[in-house]
Amino acid sequence: MFNLLHRLSSPPSFFAFAGRALPWLLGGALLLIAAGCYQGLVVAPADYQQGDSYRIMFVHVPSAWMSLFIYMVMAAAGAIALVWRIKLAEVIASASAPIGASFTFLTLVTGALWGKPMWGAWWVWDARLTSELILLFLYLGYMGLESAIPDKRSAARATAILALVGSVNIPIIHFSVEWWNTLHQGATVTKLGAPSIHPSMLLPLLLMAVGFKLFYFANLLVRARCQMLEREQRSHWVSTLIKEAA
Template sequence: MFKGLAGWFHRLGSPAHFDAFAARWSPWCYLASLPLFAFGLWQALAVVPADYQQGDSFRILYIHVPSAWMSLFVFGLMAFYGAIALVWRIKLCEILAMACAPIGAAFTLITLLTGSIWGKPMWGTWWDWDPRLTTELILLFLYLGVMGLYGAIDDRRAAARAAALLSIVGVALLPIIRYSVVWWNSLHQGQTIRLFGESSMDGSMVLPLWLMVFATKFWFAGSLLSRARADNLRREAGKAWVRERVEKLS
């Protein structure tokens, strides 16, 4: 079993094999996310009752919370791919790491925007230099730094390795974001949803949140495969296998 799994991963490292894999599965990932998004939003907007303190304004959490979780998850995954690329010089991992950056930046921006919209009626201000908000903003700057560094160096492989190193250093920020509401006096509310153990959030409100969480995961997978495939094709342009596939399409 392990030998077969190792062989599959080895084949996936081939640019041609990865292109076929991404072309096959990215549409399915997008397709899987759509009913989850639709059902989750319907539950969140039409079925779940208003919060007894925050009223209907709390409903933005169904976008805010999954986006916030994804902003951390994608950065961690980017650093993981980057570490593999630096140690073992696997080109596909360089491509996957760099494909993570714009997607993670988008999730982080959505987190900050929805947090500001949510914060206005709750705190009376669009922005406060709260530890959670400030560290999330720094995370956005790190994403932009990775993207900028990757774009600033002409040699794609050298650029990916330099940007991967920045992402690995930036991982130190993730636990700070995660525990900022515990370590400092914060306007941001504490943890109400737990992966393990009982959540303080009412049970009727949890289902649409998990639907949105899984929807963002599938959407991210589709986006990652699509972006990585495009970068892979750019790097491999002129190779025989790329010409053959272009000819088949034409």
């Protein structure tokens, strides 16, 4: 198992493996997202309180999950890159950042669009909204630091430390913001529907969640392959690859 992972983490075999896995991931993502959209927009019944506007949840909630998941991937890949200096981990962390930032942004935008009809305001200083906004700042800081360091490898190690510091801080930030929120205004707006969700709404939600995850992996592989080629442009396997393609 470890051997297999070790072989896979070498740039040429990762490049080849990612190329083979890509169509499957992308196809699966599109299929699941299409099915989720159909189930969510057509089959699932309208909410008895929120009408049809709750349906944005099928984009909002999975992308909120993804925004946290991707930060965890970045922190884990960063730790691996720091300890074992594996190039693949560096590439994965760096390629994940823009995707994670996009998902965070998407969460904020869909949240605002959902909030307008439900709460009557585009933005409320609610605990979860605020934490999500801070998460976006963390992503932006990560990308800012990465772009400020010209050498890719030391940029990867510096950003890995930042991601680890951030991952220690995220629970603290979340807890403090939640607490601040309850002290300031009370949890009056936070109740989003009933806590138990009807199966007809849960199915599209899960379909979308898995679809988004596959989409992330597919997107990650495209970016990682591209970065790998750029970083390894002077190596032998890249030049043979180019010769074969030509």
